[in-house]
Amino acid sequence: MDPLWYKDAVIYQLHVRSFFDANDDGYGDFEGLRQKLPYLEALGVNTLWLMPFFQSPLRDDGYDIADYYQILPVHGTLEDFRRFLDEAHARGMRVIIELVLNHTSIDHPWFQEARKPGSPLRDFYVWSDTPDKYKGVRVIFQDFEPSNWTFDPVAGAYYWHRFYHHQPDLNWDNPEVERAMHQVMFFWADMGVDGFRLDAIPYLYEREGTSCENLPETIEAVKRLRKALEERYGPGKVLLAEANMWPEETLPYFGDGEGVHMAYNFPLMPRLFLALRREDRGPIEAMLQETEGIPETAQWALFLRNHDELTLEKVTEEEREFLWEVYAPDPRYRINLGIRRRLMPLLGGDKRRFELLHALLFTLKGSPILYYGDEIGMGDNPFLGDRNGVRTPMQWSADRNAGFSRAPYHRLFLPPVSEGPYSYHFVNVEAQQENPHSLLNFVRRLLGIRNRYAKVLGRGSLRLLPVENRRILAYEREYQGERVLVVANLSRYSQAFDLPLEGEVGLVPVELFSQSPFPPVEDRYRLALGPHGFILFTLRPKAEVERLYLPDWVATEEEVEAPQDLPVVSLSGGVEGLFIDTLADERARASFLSALGRVLGERSWLALRPERVELKDALRLQKAPPLYLTLLRLEGEEGSLEAFLPVALRPEGEGPGLFARVRGGGYLFELSQDPGFYDLLLRRLAQGFEGRSLRAHYRGRHPGPVPEALELLRPGLAAGEGVWLQVGLVQDGGLDRTERLLPRLDLPWVLKPVGGLYRARGQERRALALTGTLPSPRPQDAFAYALRLAGEGLARLQDHPVGEGALGLVAHALGELEALARLLGVRLALLHRALGEAEGEGEGVPLLNRGLEAFVEAGGEVFLLALGREGRGLPLQDLARLAYDLERALYLAAEEREGAEAWVDLAADFLEAALLQAYQEVNQGEVQAVGFPQAMLALAQEQALWKEGSGRKRVLERWWRKAGDQEVQ
Helix, strand or coil: CCCCHHHHCCEEEECHHHHCCCCCCCCCCHHHHHHCHHHHHHHCCCEEEECCCEECCCCCCCCCCCEEEEECHHHCCHHHHHHHHHHHHHCCCEEEEEEECCECCCCCHHHHHHCCCCCCCHHHECEECCCCCCCCCCCCCCCCCCCCEEEECCCCEEEECCCCCCCCEECCCCHHHHHHHHHHHHHHHHHCCCEEEEECHHHCCCCCCCCCCCCHHHHHHHHHHHHHHHHHHCCCCEEEECCCCCHHHHHHHCCCCCCCCEEECCCHHHHHHHHHHHCCCHHHHHHHHHCCCCCCCCEEEEECCCCCCEECCCCCHHHHHHHHHHHCCCHHHEECCEECCCHHHHCCCCHHHHHHHHHHHHHCCCEEEEECCHHHCCCCCCCCCCCHHHCCCCCCCCCHHHHCCCCCHHHCCCCCCCCCCCCCCCCCHHHHHCCCCCHHHHHHHHHHHHHHCHHHHHHCEEEECCCCCCCEEEEEEEECCEEEEEEEECCCCCEEEEECCHHHCCCEEEECCCCCECCCCCCCEEEEECCCCEEEEEEECHHHHCCCCCCCCCCCHHHHCCHHHCCEECCCCCCHHHHCHHHCCHHHHHHHHHHHHHHHCCCCCCCCCCCEEEEEEEEEEECCCCEEEEEEEEEECCEEEEEEEEEEEECCCCCCCEEEEECCCCEEEECCCCHHHHHHHHHHHHHCEEEECCCCEEEEECCCCCCCCCEEEECCEEEECCEEEEECCECCCHHHHHHHHHHHCCCCCECCCCEEEEEEECCEEEEEEEEEECCCCCEEEHHHHHHHHHHHHHHHHCCCCCCCCHHHHHHHHCHHHHHHHHHHHHHHHHHHHHHHHHHCCCCCEECCCCCHHHEEEECCEEEECCCCCCCEECHHHHHHHHHHHHHHHHHHHHHCCCCCHHHHHHHHHHHHHHHHHHHHHHHCCCCCCCCHHHHHHHHHHHHCCCCCCCHHHHHHHHHHHHCCCCCCC
16 A cells, blocks of 8 residues: 555545435435445545544534544444445545544533542543633634633533533643543544544643644644554554644644644635635745645645635735625625635636636645535535534435435434525536536546546646736646646636746647647747636657647657558547547548548459548447447449448557557557457347447347357358358448348258348338358358369369360369359359249349359358349359359469469360350250350459459450450550
8 A cells, every 4th residue: 555645635525414314314324425435436536534423412513522432323333334434445445534632522421520529530621710721812713602711510610622612622731631532543543444634633732821722742742643553553544634724833743754644724725715816826826835845745635615614714814804805795604714605605606716726626736625515516504503504415416305315304404405596406416417517527527637647736746837927827746757737817807828838848738638739838838718717738748649639730750650651540539530420520530531441442352442432321339449330432433332341449550450540549440351340240230239320220130149259251251150141341232132032042052141230221221231040160252162172173283284185184183173163053043043033024134243252162062142233134244253253263273383374274264164064054055155255354354453463363364365355454
């Protein structure tokens, strides 16, 4: 455990009684607090300060303790406290409780015994026969108490109290008192609490002729308290001093690091409000300078409001008069030397001032404290006595009793605020959680920044910037090279100014909420802020900003050119900016589509080279890491088509389909060749997929089995363990035709789809993917099957010269490939016949419009998997496609075998003859070979445009020769 954890703490102050009532008795309790821990965790706080929950008559809201070892029954039991403490620790939260050392309740057994004449406990308290002792010592609660002495008729003497008369001060000159209070501390520390707030610590000792405050004896007692704590538990438990004193009076409580760990910065707090109304940073700067010089291990606790009045004890008379006039003109809101108002009413309900003060609270030097309810802007009730007006129940919802309790209203310990603009009907957690622009969500976002930069904001140095415009407060926090710059406009009007950042030349200010970079610092840095505006920057070297969306004036050549010559997409927000029109980052999308077009031009399955890519629609298939299904329109010299393509953003730049780097972090992949995508899609279909994009509904299903993994047979086709999945990467209507016609074909070698993914927009419905089952667990793409057979056959021929008897050698060597060609010829003929019956009469035959990619091989059998686009024509067109793929397999296989190329022309003629003959045998001579060279040439010219090795080009050369023209275009 880091013993300096309190420097990184964000503390939430709450009263158990006011927070949440779990047993409906009208009082908050530990079980209710335990139930609300998820809310506090989501808020972003990591330390809880609990106001007194001990046995008490509650004359001073629990600070009048009658038993230090017992919990007030309305709050629960010790076991309830332990359960709460355990869960808080499990959530990474620490707990600080009150240690009221100065006084007890008059109901405490110690005091009741001490009243008796001759009691051994008499010396536990401070007594006098007259009220004249310690004359001149100020009365703190001057609105309620006329003196620090009260006569007790049982004791026949006066007892000393610095606060209310029902809170007699303990006598710290008695060593037994000190030992007793150490034991109280040990009891709760043994239970696991992480720290203690030392209530009213300056008043432990009394000496004639002094103010009886901050005496050297008190400072030494505090040091002994810390020593006792660390001797028993080691470092890690914290003492937080409530010393409402001037800076020079508070600093001694830290000692040289052997005093308290933390102390409230009481002098700074009212100066924040003073500076805000005077619109001048002077009061803040003065107190920041006055409170410098604490030990390295010490920390200030910062706050805006708490359970007491906004104390004006440690301001000058002039300052107090000004603050009363502007913040509490109504005397009802004045109490003692302070103002009994909550934060939001103090600010007149001004959201900008609220946000500005919290920005300062969370970034000034120290650990911030949030008072419960201030995160939602709760109001107060001036008609409740004493300071109870700022201690009303937490407002959870607009339900009865503000969602605090189900008890009858009259049983509540205090009524919730129910009138005016701060009524719980309008101001409550439930309503603000749903509003992204609420005070609550602002505080959450700001705490997210505070926690992200906890070290620099909690432990770093603070340097005030001498801005000429005094309405601007600017300071720089720095810790181990990390810098945060805070700039605040204290004025109700917009302000322009120059920041003196000459020492930060070359650094890039990056705004912390948006992570947007600003122009680099060159000299004095000109900015403008709106009324009560603020801005938070981190200052970074250019080289460290490469993960951010950088304008051209920041990016260096090295940053623009990514590794592997990858295009760079400068994405300023989330990845949805690439895909969702209403959230689009147009500049990033243009870069993304350009990079995508570049990689698609290299894909062998695409029949054009895109010059323009347009995103027609997108649907998120997976949130983390993000994966989108995209519908694209591609345009090139060859024409246009639509494509259906999965695109993912991943943190690492390894894997198939990588095509761009995102400067905001991560890499973009198109997943047509990624088996993992097909696995994911099949699983989602098996679960019953449904989604909605901006333009269409998407639905899908797969009623068949789901294997552990699919093997990618080719881009767009995956299979495994008796299952196939076909994705329509090119949206030519072939899958729709497949789904419509194949179930109607009574052919045993036709694989009929059983599921798929569909896009519906109005009356239009389109198949994007189809699934089905296979009789064999290990299928392969028919072209891959033909390529293997071609390789095996040519291997038998490569050592033989082409000469007399060559045709016989070819027939023997390529027997298996010939059998495949004949099988394809027969099945194409049967398919044409079956499609004609299914589609009815028309000119020409219904075409397959696909080559070998329409088939798969499994277990020695060849199955038809898919049809191509709609179309009718001559059978030669389909025969040419099959012949073309068989010849391409021959050329590709020959490239791997020396001496085999000489056999390719003869082998190709042999396979073409077998294919045509088989087709003719089924259709009994209906198809003549006349026109076949021309059909092959037209197809070869079209296919040669595709981006793939030399195989396509060699087929084209051959058919130019066969067509009688030796020139290759």
